Amino acid sequence: MGNTVKYAYIVARVRAMKSKLIPKEMYPKFLNMEIPEITRFIGESEYKNDVEELGKKYSGTDLFEHALNQNLAxxxxxxxxVSQNEANLLITEYLRSWDIWNIKTIIRGKFSGAKEEEILEDLVSAGQLGYRDLLEIIKVGTVEGVIAALEGTPYYPALEGFKGNLAEIENNLDRTYYSNIIKAAEDTGNKLFLKFxxxxxxxxxxxxxxxxKRAGMERDEITKLLIPGGMELKANDLARLSSLTFPEFVRALEEYSYWExxxxxxxxFTxxxxxxxxxxKYGLVYASRISYYYPLSVLPILDYILSKKIEVDNLRMIVRGKETTLPEEIIKAHLVM
Amino acid sequence: MVVDPSQAGMIAVGAGIAVGLAGIGAGMGEQAIGAAAVGAMAEDEKFFGKGLLMTVIPESIAIFGLVVALILLFVF
Structure with a gap:
């Protein structure tokens, strides 16, 4: 009873929000539209306020990009x-992935000498680091300065000791995120969240x-980059898969449910x-399926979070693809629907 | 039917329990439905009618309790 009541409000709200997502039947239609037509369509949808607000500052695909990011955030x-108690805690922890995304984007930007505006374009302030925090961090000139600005946040342990290896700290950030979130999930005892x-x-x-595998990397290099704590792919599975050649690796995957x-x-597999x-797509379908098995749990919320992200990714892919005149088949291959 | 004063008291207690427990049951049912209805309405006002209808469905349990109480009070 307790759980049912706890999740009833937020799940009903999220289901109503999910019903407003762009239906997948629309994506092939977008492929036949021009960018201004798509922007007009988006401007009349759930993205209306964001397009109107940012319309004074940006135009064309930049407007599109900023409106999508702002709406997502x-x-x-x-x-x-709008969530409370356990749901609030789990959503907050899960959305910290956007902090990781933003930190990675800023560090990459600083590393490659990108302008502040260029970095800002790719930030989504959906995590615990707000837009103003991110603006402050961007103003810092160097990677070391960015890391120092993050002192006191849960992400600092993954960043300290940076010696110029970008891949290493990005990997550290991912590992820190997943180990923290798994710990939070275990503390709440929410097995469904853990499973997801x-x-x-x-x-x-x-x-x-x-x-x-495609890049032909060695086993030791691969295992360093993998994240522990998977459902089917345990540490020994990952070690075994890492040591196989590409054709053997593909054959070995047949043992796992992800093969489907x-x-x-x-x-x-080229x-x-x-x-x-x-x-x-498997992740999206899986989230949707288990959210119907457990309708009054955190799963419908996670399903919505995932669906919303994929909607934004798909729209961005279509517009960016059209802007660079990519063939329709290639854009379609990138769409998750 | 003739009932003595002690039986009349027990009937009144029974009627009270029937209405009380039915009310608690209906309330327990309504709390989750009500929360969900408010959540859906917060996103889309069009859910008002459906939400209201769903919320009052467990109210029938309270009516059953009332009917039982009335039978106890006026039939016996």
Whole structure:
């Protein structure tokens, strides 16, 4: 009874929000539209306020990009604001992934000497670091300065000791995020949340394994980049998969349930994009399915968070693809629907 | 039917319990539905009608309790 009441309000609200997402039947139509038409459509949808607000400052695809990011950040912030107790804690912890995203973006930007505005374009202030915090951090000139500005946050231990290796601290940030969130989930005893997280870790590790295997990296280098705590891919599975050659690795994957996501394209593993899109889709379908098994739990909220992110990614892909005149098939291959 | 004063008292207690427990049961049912209805309405006002209808459905339990209480009080 307790759990039912605790989640009734937020789940009903999230379900109503999910019903307003752009239906997947719309994406093929977007592919036939021009950028101004898509922007007009978006300007009349749930993104209306963001497009109107930012319309004075930006135009074209920049307006589109900023409106999507702002809407995503506001939607996620709203979830934190309207939830209570356990749901609030779990959503807050889960959305810390955006802090990781923002820190990585700022550090990458500083590392490559990008302008402040360019870095700002890719930030989504949906985590615990607000827009103003991020603005302050961006103003710092160097990577070391950015790291020093983050002192006192939960992310600092992953960043301190930076010696110029960007991949290493990015990997440290991911590991810190997942170890912190798993600890928070274990403290609350919410097994459904843990199950969702562990599946997400598996999918992330699988993507990483595919990329590393394709790049021909050695076992030791690969295992350093993998995140522990997966559902099916435990430490020994990851160690075994890391040591196999690419064809052996593909055959070994048949033992796991994730194989169903990529089985139909097993003869054409030449394109990483196809594999990653399939794995993203698997994650989306999985989240949606288990959210119906446990309707009054944190899962429908996580399903919405994931669906919203994929909607924004799809829209961005379509517009960026059209801007760079990519063929329709390539844009379509990138869409998760 | 003729009832003595002690039986009349027990009937009144029974009627009270029937209404009270039915009310508590209806309230327990309504709290989750009400919370969900308010959540849905906060996102879309169009859910007002459906939300209201869903919220009052457990109220039938309270009516059953009332009917039992009335039967106890006026039939016996």
């Amino acid at each position: 506001l939607t996620y912030r709203k979830l934190i604001e 997280l562990r599946t997400e870790i598996d999918l992330k590790n699988l993507k990483m394994l595919f990329r590393m 996501a990529i089985a139909d394209i097993s003869n054409e 394109s990483l994009i196809n594999i990653e899109t399939r794995l993203d």
